[in-house]
Amino acid sequence: MNRLHDGARQTMAWLHGWTGLLLGHVLYLMAFAGTLSMFRPEIGRWMRPENTTDVDPVQAIVAATRWLSRNAANAPGWYLTAPDARANTIDAYFTQGGRIAYHALDPQTGAPAARGTLGGEFFYRLHFELQLPYPWGRLLASLAAATMLIALISGIVAHRRFFRDFFTFRVGKGQRSWLDGHNVLGVFALPFHLMITLTGVLTLMSLSMPWPGIAGYGADTPAMFRELAPGGVDRPAAGRKAPLGPIADMMRGAQDRCGGAVGRVTIINPGDAAAIASFTCADAAQIATNAGTVSYDAVSGRLLNAWIEHRPAITAYSWLYGLHVARFAPLSLRWLYFFGGAMLTLAIASGLILWTVKRRDRLPDRANRLLARFNAGVIVAVPTGALALLWTNRVLPLAGDGRAAAEVTAALVTAGIALAVVAILPGRLRWPLPFAVLAAGLIVLPFVGGWIGATDAVLIAGNLMLLAAGALCGWLAWRSARC
Amino acid sequence: MNRHFSPMLAGPAVISRRERAPADRRGSQPPKVARLRLVPAPVAVQPRSFVRDRQCWAYRANVATRVAAGSFGAYAVAAALGALLARLLPMARPEAVMTGTLTALVIFPAVTIWAFLARSPGRALSSVVTLALALGSLALTLPPPA
Amino acid sequence: MLIASAALLYLALYALAVAQPQHGDVLTGRRLSVARQQQARFAGWVLLAASLAVALATSQPVYAALWWISVFPALGLPLVLARSYRPALARFGAGLAVAAVPCGLAWAAI
Numbered sequence: 001m002n003r004l005h006d007g008a009r010q011t012m013a014w015l016h017g018w019t020g021l022l023l024g025h026v027l028y029l030m031a032f033a034g035t036l037s038m039f040r041p042e043i044g045r046w047m048r049p050e051n052t053t054d055v056d057p058v059q060a061i062v063a064a065t066r067w068l069s070r071n072a073a074n075a076p077g078w079y080l081t082a083p084d085a086r087a088n089t090i091d092a093y094f095t096q097g098g099r100i101a102y103h104a105l106d107p108q109t110g111a112p113a114a115r116g117t118l119g120g121e122f123f124y125r126l127h128f129e130l131q132l133p134y135p136w137g138r139l140l141a142s143l144a145a146a147t148m149l150i151a152l153i154s155g156i157v158a159h160r161r162f163f164r165d166f167f168t169f170r171v172g173k174g175q176r177s178w179l180d181g182h183n184v185l186g187v188f189a190l191p192f193h194l195m196i197t198l199t200g201v202l203t204l205m206s207l208s209m210p211w212p213g214i215a216g217y218g219a220d221t222p223a224m225f226r227e228l229a230p231g232g233v234d235r236p237a238a239g240r241k242a243p244l245g246p247i248a249d250m251m252r253g254a255q256d257r258c259g260g261a262v263g264r265v266t267i268i269n270p271g272d273a274a275a276i277a278s279f280t281c282a283d284a285a286q287i288a289t290n291a292g293t294v295s296y297d298a299v300s301g302r303l304l305n306a307w308i309e310h311r312p313a314i315t316a317y318s319w320l321y322g323l324h325v326a327r328f329a330p331l332s333l334r335w336l337y338f339f340g341g342a343m344l345t346l347a348i349a350s351g352l353i354l355w356t357v358k359r360r361d362r363l364p365d366r367a368n369r370l371l372a373r374f375n376a377g378v379i380v381a382v383p384t385g386a387l388a389l390l391w392t393n394r395v396l397p398l399a400g401d402g403r404a405a406a407e408v409t410a411a412l413v414t415a416g417i418a419l420a421v422v423a424i425l426p427g428r429l430r431w432p433l434p435f436a437v438l439a440a441g442l443i444v445l446p447f448v449g450g451w452i453g454a455t456d457a458v459l460i461a462g463n464l465m466l467l468a469a470g471a472l473c474g475w476l477a478w479r480s481a482r483c
Numbered sequence: 484m485n486r487h488f489s490p491m492l493a494g495p496a497v498i499s500r501r502e503r504a505p506a507d508r509r510g511s512q513p514p515k516v517a518r519l520r521l522v523p524a525p526v527a528v529q530p531r532s533f534v535r536d537r538q539c540w541a542y543r544a545n546v547a548t549r550v551a552a553g554s555f556g557a558y559a560v561a562a563a564l565g566a567l568l569a570r571l572l573p574m575a576r577p578e579a580v581m582t583g584t585l586t587a588l589v590i591f592p593a594v595t596i597w598a599f600l601a602r603s604p605g606r607a608l609s610s611v612v613t614l615a616l617a618l619g620s621l622a623l624t625l626p627p628p629a
Numbered sequence: 630m631l632i633a634s635a636a637l638l639y640l641a642l643y644a645l646a647v648a649q650p651q652h653g654d655v656l657t658g659r660r661l662s663v664a665r666q667q668q669a670r671f672a673g674w675v676l677l678a679a680s681l682a683v684a685l686a687t688s689q690p691v692y693a694a695l696w697w698i699s700v701f702p703a704l705g706l707p708l709v710l711a712r713s714y715r716p717a718l719a720r721f722g723a724g725l726a727v728a729a730v731p732c733g734l735a736w737a738a739i
């Protein structure tokens with residue numbers, strides 16, 4: 001038999017188009033959520049403006065464990081992240097009422113923060129779990145990331161005029177403009193896109209490619225986790241109750257061994273005589289994540305195990321993982337990552353639009369028109385859902401148990417309604433109207449309940465970003481209404 | 484995306500359902516030159532190097548085979564190679580597993596791209612299946628590292 | 630140091646864009662001879678290398694390399710947009726960059 005097309009470039013162009021289209025909408029959502037996740041703690045701060053920013057991480061963890069001892073004493077484990085310069089709450093995962101739940105704990109009382117909200121954690125989880133139950137969300141995200149990698153490589157091979165069209169962006173020329181825009185967005189940030197996609201596939205490989213692990217360890221997965229992260233301690237509960245020991249001393253000891261701050265604090269079997277307190281070195285101090293772990297007996301405070309990672313293969317994996325989550329990044333680099341992620345999101349969106357624009361004149365069939373509507377729906381629905389999350393955060397009263405869940409429901413429902421409405425709108429309104437609504441929503445939001453953040457730079461920056469995004473959406477509404 | 488239409492492959496008979504761009508419908512045929520034929524023009528039998536007709540089963544089978552080879556096949560090859568390296572490499576167990584995982588990460592897109600560029604879909608699928616089976620069985624026969 | 634590196638990078642991209650026949654006239658606002666365009670291309674590559682070298686000369690070369698790769702699109706995209714919408718802005722940016730290079734180096738030396 002035979003090849004698919006005339007040559008390698010055409011085959012790769014065909015492959016780029018189809019791999020881009022198949023999971024492009026999922027990838028758009030992932031890129032959007034991932035870009036926002038670059039500022040996960042900052043978004044959390046914006047969504048909990050009444051929380052103080054003056055935080056001592058050791059005292060915060062002590063307060064948290066004290067509250068948890070009273071209110072989550074029967075949980076099999078408490079998984080905490082110590083606050084740092086960026087985050088002013090403790091990210092806590094623990095089992096309550098049979099389900100593992102996320103709470104942001106106040107650093108002074110240890111109790112959940114007054115305003116119940118997921119904060120930036122919503123976008124972080126959305127990015128790799130897609131609001132789907134485990135493991136389906138992660139598997140879909142993994143598949144999408146792998147497809148994106150193929151789309152990137154095929155796109156590079158297919159792009160004939162790589163250097164000649166490097167700076168080309170012809171305005172107002174229909175399909176050519178869309179192609180130029182897609183190329184510029186893709187090519188200029190190409191190293192970033194390649195890096196983020198490759199490392200993105202890597203972060204989910206423990207789920208999507210477990211076979212090397214199974215080949216090495218068989219069914220003995222606990223042994224694998226023990227050998228990959230040797231700093232932990234694996235011992236069963238003793239069955240006797242015992243109060244928690246001096247967490248502050250343990251944490252300070254761990255800080256000394258790490259040579260810097262502590263990131264994650266994990267208490268296994270709290271309240272039990274055989275409880276373990278594990279401290280992981282902060283991810284912000286170096287590029288590689290999981291740089292080291294120190295474990296203590298949680299009752300007596302005795303050091304049980306300490307490990308600073310130095311093995312080359314494990315460090316390489318952690319380094320690549322760290323490149324993706326970018327917790328190491330100082331402020332300027334974080335903004336540059338954000339910019340790269342925004343370019344990736346726009347590249348995916350422009351690619352989806354380019355697909356329908358290319359076929360609009362050549363094959364004006366029903367499927368293409370339907371796809372054009374669906375494209376517009378998805379591209380608008382994702383930011384609309386995010387905006388709804390932020391609006392509900394400001395509008396809902398502070399008290400209330402299911403407040404965090406209500407915010408998420410509002411976001412998803414609004415996104416669904418936006419998708420349906422935009423898909424029904426006639427062509428002339430399909431882009432201008434939703435962008436105008438988005439612009440209005442973004443510009444009004446910082447003023448809802450009064451402009452907050454006279455002194456906090458993060459809150460001011462957040463409000464300014466909302467205004468800038470609103471201006472951008474307004475400009476897009478105006479431009480799309482013109483043509 | 485391939486809009487070329489060669490008059491040589493189209494016989495004098497009715498051209499079957501093909502994808503034709505508007506540009507190809509009119510005016511793009513070369514002007515007919517009156518020629519005296521003493522013998523009937525030989526039917527051009529060239530070795531086809533690629534499938535043009537998008538609707539025929541041959542093209543669809545081509546695509547389907549390559550997609551299978553490039554997705555499931557590439558995954559199988561990557562998994563098999565990763566598993567083999569995890570058992571084969573003379574390093575400590577966790578490091579061998581990690582090296583296998585990282586290798587699988589780069590192997591998988593390479594095999595996928597190759598599956599679409601291979602000379603024929605049969606070659607793509609058979610090579611990928613053979614490679615996956617060979618690497619996999621080799622990985623299974625090796626003892627798990629201590 | 631990073632300010633100087635960013636300024637050099639912008640100048641490099643500007644020079645490489647000027648070297649291309651479809652952009653050179655629009656960006657500089659005057660007709661460029663072929664010789665001038667070739668000089669611009671050479672200058673562009675030299676400036677690109679210089680920008681990377683200055684970035685790597687800082688105290689943390691790995692972070693600087695990541696920063697350089699990430700700042701490339703942040704400077705390139707405004708250049709492309711300026712060329713298509715308002716070329717005078719791109720020229721102004723080039724002038725700003727020329728001034729920023731010595732300032733950045735001086736600030737780093739202090």
